[in-house]
Amino acid sequence: MLLGRTANGLYWMSRYIERADNMARLIDAGLRMALTRTQNASEEWNSVLLSAGADVAFSQKYTEYTASEVSDFLLRDTTNPSSVISSIETARNNARMVRTALTRETWESINEAWMSLKRLLASPIDERELPKVLDAIKRETALIRGSFFGTMLRNEIFDFYQIGTYIERADNTARILDVKYYVLLPSISWVGSTLDNYQWESILRSVSAHRSYRWVYDADYKPSNIADYLILNSRMPRSLTFSYRFITEHLRALAQDYGELHSSHAMSERIYSKLKNGSIKDIFDAGLHEFLNDFICDNQVLGDQVALDYSFH
Amino acid sequence: MTAFDEMFPGASGPRRPYASYDQWLKDQDPGRLTEKMRDAESVFRKTGITFAVYGEEEAAERLIPFDIVPRIISGNEWRRLTLGIEQRVQALNAFLDDIYHRQEILRSGRLPRELIANNVAFLPEMIGLRPPAGVYTHIIGVDIVRISEDEFYVLEDNARTPSGVSYMLENRETMMQLFPELFKRVKVRPVENYPQLLRQSLAAVKPHNVAGAPTIAVLTPGSFNSAYFEHAFLADQMGVQLVEGQDLRVVDGHVAMRTTEGYKQIDVLYRRVDDDYLDPLTFRADSALGVPGIMDVYRAGNITIANAPGTGIADDKAIYSYMPEIIEFYTGRKPILGNIPTWRCSDPSSLSYVQEHLHELVVKEVHGSGGYGMLVGPAASKKEREAFAKKLAARPSNYIAQPTLSLSTCPILTEKGLAPRHVDLRPFVLVSDRIQIVPGGLTRVALKEGSLVVNSSQGGGTKDTWVLDD
Numbered sequence: 001m002l003l004g005r006t007a008n009g010l011y012w013m014s015r016y017i018e019r020a021d022n023m024a025r026l027i028d029a030g031l032r033m034a035l036t037r038t039q040n041a042s043e044e045w046n047s048v049l050l051s052a053g054a055d056v057a058f059s060q061k062y063t064e065y066t067a068s069e070v071s072d073f074l075l076r077d078t079t080n081p082s083s084v085i086s087s088i089e090t091a092r093n094n095a096r097m098v099r100t101a102l103t104r105e106t107w108e109s110i111n112e113a114w115m116s117l118k119r120l121l122a123s124p125i126d127e128r129e130l131p132k133v134l135d136a137i138k139r140e141t142a143l144i145r146g147s148f149f150g151t152m153l154r155n156e157i158f159d160f161y162q163i164g165t166y167i168e169r170a171d172n173t174a175r176i177l178d179v180k181y182y183v184l185l186p187s188i189s190w191v192g193s194t195l196d197n198y199q200w201e202s203i204l205r206s207v208s209a210h211r212s213y214r215w216v217y218d219a220d221y222k223p224s225n226i227a228d229y230l231i232l233n234s235r236m237p238r239s240l241t242f243s244y245r246f247i248t249e250h251l252r253a254l255a256q257d258y259g260e261l262h263s264s265h266a267m268s269e270r271i272y273s274k275l276k277n278g279s280i281k282d283i284f285d286a287g288l289h290e291f292l293n294d295f296i297c298d299n300q301v302l303g304d305q306v307a308l309d310y311s312f313h
Numbered sequence: 314m315t316a317f318d319e320m321f322p323g324a325s326g327p328r329r330p331y332a333s334y335d336q337w338l339k340d341q342d343p344g345r346l347t348e349k350m351r352d353a354e355s356v357f358r359k360t361g362i363t364f365a366v367y368g369e370e371e372a373a374e375r376l377i378p379f380d381i382v383p384r385i386i387s388g389n390e391w392r393r394l395t396l397g398i399e400q401r402v403q404a405l406n407a408f409l410d411d412i413y414h415r416q417e418i419l420r421s422g423r424l425p426r427e428l429i430a431n432n433v434a435f436l437p438e439m440i441g442l443r444p445p446a447g448v449y450t451h452i453i454g455v456d457i458v459r460i461s462e463d464e465f466y467v468l469e470d471n472a473r474t475p476s477g478v479s480y481m482l483e484n485r486e487t488m489m490q491l492f493p494e495l496f497k498r499v500k501v502r503p504v505e506n507y508p509q510l511l512r513q514s515l516a517a518v519k520p521h522n523v524a525g526a527p528t529i530a531v532l533t534p535g536s537f538n539s540a541y542f543e544h545a546f547l548a549d550q551m552g553v554q555l556v557e558g559q560d561l562r563v564v565d566g567h568v569a570m571r572t573t574e575g576y577k578q579i580d581v582l583y584r585r586v587d588d589d590y591l592d593p594l595t596f597r598a599d600s601a602l603g604v605p606g607i608m609d610v611y612r613a614g615n616i617t618i619a620n621a622p623g624t625g626i627a628d629d630k631a632i633y634s635y636m637p638e639i640i641e642f643y644t645g646r647k648p649i650l651g652n653i654p655t656w657r658c659s660d661p662s663s664l665s666y667v668q669e670h671l672h673e674l675v676v677k678e679v680h681g682s683g684g685y686g687m688l689v690g691p692a693a694s695k696k697e698r699e700a701f702a703k704k705l706a707a708r709p710s711n712y713i714a715q716p717t718l719s720l721s722t723c724p725i726l727t728e729k730g731l732a733p734r735h736v737d738l739r740p741f742v743l744v745s746d747r748i749q750i751v752p753g754g755l756t757r758v759a760l761k762e763g764s765l766v767v768n769s770s771q772g773g774g775t776k777d778t779w780v781l782d783d
Contacts, residue, residue: 004571005560096361097536100549104360111361156573258574310573 004311006098007160011312013094014164017110020087020117021141022172024134026051027071029206031130034067036198044202045070050179051172051206054080068127075133076121084137085121088114103151106144113140156257159250160310166250167303170243171296173230176206178292184223185288200226207238227288228280240295244272247302254310262309267302271295317461317721318733319384330387330781333499338382346381346726349491353379356490362483362542378774379484380725381491384736384756388502388783391752394465397650398455398740399748400640405472405627406744407643409449412626413439423638428631434680436588436623438595442612444621446518446746451619452511452583453742454478454755457650459721466653466718467636468737472628473620474585477755477775478741479543482507482550484777485753500782502752507741508550510749515551515581517745518617527580527617529553530570532561534586534602544585558586563606568616581617582607588622630679630713631657653718659710667714668705671698674714675765676705689765691717720765723776725758735759737767738778752780 030048034041042065049055049070057080062069077083081090092114099107117140125133152158177184183199200221204210207230216233217225233239248268255261283291307313320331327335357376386394411417412435418424429435454475456468485504489496512529519527533544535557548555560570561579569576584591590600595608610616626632632639634655640648656663656674667674671690678686688701705712722733740754756776757767767773 001554001577002573003554003556003560004573005557007573093536096541096545099361099545100555107361108359112359115358160573254573260574311571311575 002101002156002160004313006101007156007310008307008312009094009098010101010157010160011164011306013091013098013110014161015168016087016091016094017141017144018165018168019082019172020084020091020137022169023052023074023082023084023087024137024141025208026176026206027074027130028134029202030070031067031134032205033198033202042066047179048074048206051176052082053175054082067130068124071130072124075125075137084117088117088140101157103147105147105151109144109147113144116140156254159254159257162250163247163306166243166246167299167306169238170240170247170299173207173238173240173243174292174296174299176203177227177230178289178296181288181292184227185284197221203230209236209238212236224280224284227283231283232275232278232280234276241272241275244268244275248272251306262305264302264305264309267298267305271298271302316719316733316735317459319459319721319723319736320382321724321733322462330385330390330783334383334385334495337495337498343730347728350381350726353381353487353491356487357483360483362479377480377769378760379487380758380760380774380776381488382724382726382731383488383777383779384723384738384758385779385781386738388781391780394457394650394740395750397465397467397648398742398750400644400646400649401455401467401470401636402450402453402742402744402748404636404640404643405453405470406447406449408639409472409621409624409627410443410447411643413623414441414443418639418642421642423642424635428635429626432626432629432631434623434625434629436626438608439621439623444518444611445520445614445617448518448619448744449621450624450627451514451518451621451744453744454739455742457738457740458653458718459736459738460718461721465650467650468653469630469633470628470636471739472624474587475739475741476540476543476585477739477757478507479546480775481741481751481753481755481778482546484755484775488777499779501779502782504751504753507751508547510743510751511547511583512551512553514743514745514749515583515617515619518619519580520614520617522614523580528578529581529583530556530579532556532558532582532584532586534558534590538585540585547583553583558590558600558602558604561604561607563604563610566610566613566615568604568607568610579616581619583619588625591618591622630677631659631710634713653715656714658705658712658714663714664705664709667712668702670714671702673717675717676701676712676714679711679713689717692763692765717765723756723758725760725774725776732762734762735765735767736776753778 026048030045033044045065045067046055049058052074054074058073073080073083075084078086080086092110095102095107095110117137120133120136148161180199180203200223201210203226204213209229213229216229229236229239231240234241234245236242251265251268255265320327322328354376357379362376408418412429419426419429450472452475454471454477456471457465458468459465481504515529516527529551530553531544531548533541533555535541545555554570556570561568564576567578568582569578586602589597590602592603592605592608593600594605611618634657636652637648656667658664658667667676674690676688688697690698720735720737723736724731725734736756736758738754738756740750743749756778758774758776759765759767760772760774
């Protein structure tokens with residue numbers, strides 16, 4: 001038996017842990033891009049902010065898009081609810097609320113991540129220190145994931161946590177793609193300039209997939225392959241299909257546990273089968289931007305439906 | 314005034330209960346001990362055993378300082394204490410039952426009527442209501458101080474929602490992690506089964522119409538409450554749900570919690586929410602921490618609330634001074650554990666005595682707790698005493714006074730080695746169809762040299778409390 005409020009806490013705890021992790025990857029990619037493409041740096045930082053869904057809030061505070069300002073806003077700014085510091089604080093508050101549902105190791109890993117990241121992000125970060133800080137964020141979230149996977153019972157608690165993780169992750173990957181969808185369009189890819197090459201690498205980098213891409217598709221970057229990789233590849237852990245495989249699996253587990261199907265089940269099955277049976281050609285033909293837009297919307301609606309079906313509030 | 318030190322009462326070496334520990338201590342490298350002290354702190358911080366301090370802006374999560382020198386009680390001393398505590402707890406429950414029913418003690422004239430009539434801790438809503446299994450106060454913390462080798466006194470009873478038991482358990486856990494070898498050398502009685510005992514005890518007082526195992530839950534005001542850690546800890550250790558008011562509602566005459574599969578009935582609620590906030594339909598209407606209508610469910614006998622509403626009348630500081638009479642009235646025997654002599658300032662002759670002796674007395678608010686709003690005469694400045702005298706004159710019945718007792722001391726580890734500090738003791742008592750006391754309790758220690766205030770909110774710390782298996 002699980003309280004609705006606890007399910008809600010688990011769901012958001014995992015979403016915010018995932019968000020902190022994704023934010024670090026995103027900044028990492030932006031940093032690399034800015035280093036290698038100095039003349040387009042501010043444009044690149046702008047797309048990082050767009051992907052993070054933080055562009056409006058940022059522009060209210062700053063006028064220039066520089067590495068130190070953007071990274072400060074995304075890492076340390078407590079007025080930005082999706083900054084790493086805010087995310088880890090929210091994750092920890094939720095963890096505190098659902099503490100009785102967590103193993104001691106999981107709780108401690110979250111509490112320690114909160115303590116160490118708070119210390120790390122207490123004062124402005126020198127650009128030279130940035131890679132070290134980003135590594136630390138990824139390491140802390142990996143430790144949380146590790147203790148969670150290593151110690152938690154595979155029950156409803158696990159299911160709600162996983163659903164939160166993958167809804168957040170799918171949202172993140174879809175946004176990254178959508179911000180850069182135009183560089184992936186076939187019409188532009190024919191140009192095949194070096195600019196596109198950097199852009200493509202940046203997309204892969206922001207989901208830490210620039211190396212594994214080569215294991216799967218071996219040769220050069222091709223926009224249709226990149227899109228295929230991040231949307232449809234069922235083995236790429238940050239792809240939309242992969243995310244939906246797990247969302248669907250954990251919703252099924254809940255249905256079996258409770259012996260009851262809800263609207264969220266039909267919804268996730270529908271999204272999953274669209275992904276599983278989709279081809280990148282069809283997606284491009286129908287419009288990549290439209291596809292991503294619909295997906296982001298569906299994904300959000302599913303999250304709300306899960307909250308409704310399982311009495312989160 | 315020299316205090317009785319429980320470890321080194323004189324120059325002749327340690328008292329018997331400490332002998333074995335003292336020997337071990339002599340073999341320890343001081344540097345290693347200091348290191349262990351730091352280890353302990355990081356363990357507490359890591360596990361998040363913190364408490365919030367009200368009135369501090371930065372939503373401060375603070376650690377209660379932990380001292381690594383245990384407070385040791387011999388088996389014999391403990392047996393004496395438990396007899397006294399049991400007697401007291403029996404009397405408290407008998408008193409509560411009486412005061413909400415026939416009020417024999419008032420009829421007999423042993424207790425003045427106005428003490429009850431004008432008391433905000435007395436809940437008229439409880440009149441004529443008998444809780445399941447007839448138990449009013451299920452979980453009690455009895456604060457005990459020691460003055461000498463043989464003199465123990467009860468400082469106060471906590472019959473509402475006593476806290477601190479999680480520290481008793483975590484302190485022991487930490488000590489066992491830090492000094493496993495010590496527990497091989499000294500036979501200490503275990504305390505770790507407290508959560509199981511609590512669960513059994515709560516289950517034993519389920520509503521009579523519940524067949525089979527009852528559903529138990531812990532009700533917390535929420536994660537911003539100062540004792541939230543303890544609420545979560547106990548729910549977790551008992552394997553029951555930790556609920557908030559927003560999770561609960563009355564469904565078909567029962568209190569139910571909102572789960573991922575709909576509403577589920579609760580039979581026993583261990584609430585850590587004050588009476589005032591329990592039911593907005595009966596008590597404070599603005600409370601969002603309680604359950605609208607829970608008192609109706611309670612009256613219908615469909616839920617056990619632990620502790621019962623209205624138990625505050627038994628641990629009220631004005632009632633405290635009558636505890637010897639109360640114990641004798643209900644048990645037919647003299648109290649085994651004494652009270653500290655207490656002047657009730659509502660009484661004119663006591664008031665003038667207190668006013669003349671402010672410099673040597675401790676004066677407390679009748680309804681206060683946590684060490685707030687009290688005056689420690691000998692430690693206060695002239696100015697503080699004068700300010701307090703005005704408050705006292707304005708509302709004498711709001712105050713009681715007690716002599717400044719020289720609380721016993723126990724050494725703590727400081728940077729300069731061992732140093733004596735004043736301590737008290739809060740054992741925890743469980744009442745169901747029987748009375749159980751876990752061998753140990755929470756030792757609170759005033760960390761400031763010479764200070765007598767042990768409250769954690771006022772800079773006190775804690776120690777592991779050992780009851781020897783001898």
